[in-house]
Amino acid sequence: MKDCIFCKIVSGEIPSKKVYEDDKVFAFEDISPEAPVHVLIIPKKHIASINELSDEDKDLIGHIFLVSQKLAKEYNIEDSGYRIINNCGEDAGQTVKHVHFHLLGGRQLNWPPG
Numbered sequence: 485m486k487d488c489i490f491c492k493i494v495s496g497e498i499p500s501k502k503v504y505e506d507d508k509v510f511a512f513e514d515i516s517p518e519a520p521v522h523v524l525i526i527p528k529k530h531i532a533s534i535n536e537l538s539d540e541d542k543d544l545i546g547h548i549f550l551v552s553q554k555l556a557k558e559y560n561i562e563d564s565g566y567r568i569i570n571n572c573g574e575d576a577g578q579t580v581k582h583v584h585f586h587l588l589g590g591r592q593l594n595w596p597p598g
C-alpha cells in the first residue's frame with residue numbers, strides 16, 4: 485500500500501535488517517530495539533491492524549507464529565523465554581498501521597506492561 489512504511493520495507497524501497505522472508509511473511513530487526521532480541525514479523529500483504537483480519541487470514545497468522553518460533557530458536561531465546569506482542573489501535577500504542585508482531589527476548593521482560 486502506498487505510504488505504508490512496512491509495505492516499503494517489504495518491497496525494499498526502505499532498507500531493513502531482514503532476518504527472514506518467504507512468500508507470505510517478512511521479518512526484520514526493529515530500528516529501535518527494546519531488548520537484545522527485537523524482531524518484527526509482518527505479513528507481506530497490507531493489513532492495517534488485527535481489527536481488519538478476516539477468515540482468509542487464519543493460515544497467515546498461524547504461519548507468523550511458526551516463523552516467530554523458528555526465529556526464537558535461531559536467536560537462542562527458545563529456552564530463556566520470549567514475548568510475542570501485537571499492539572492494536574491507539575490505546576495499545578500502535579504507531580505503524582500494518583499488522584506486525586514484536587518478538588522480544590534476551591532479557592527479563594517486565595509484567596504487567598505499562
Ligand code: AMP
Binds near residue numbers: 514
Ligand atoms: P508499534 O508501536 O507496535 O506500532 O511498533 C512499531 C515498531 O516499528 C516500533 O518498535 C518501531 O521502532 C519500529 N519501526 C518503525 N520504523 C521502522 C523501520 N524503518 N525499521 C525497523 N523498525 C521500525
Ligand code: ZN
Binds near residue numbers: 490
Ligand atoms: Zn503496509
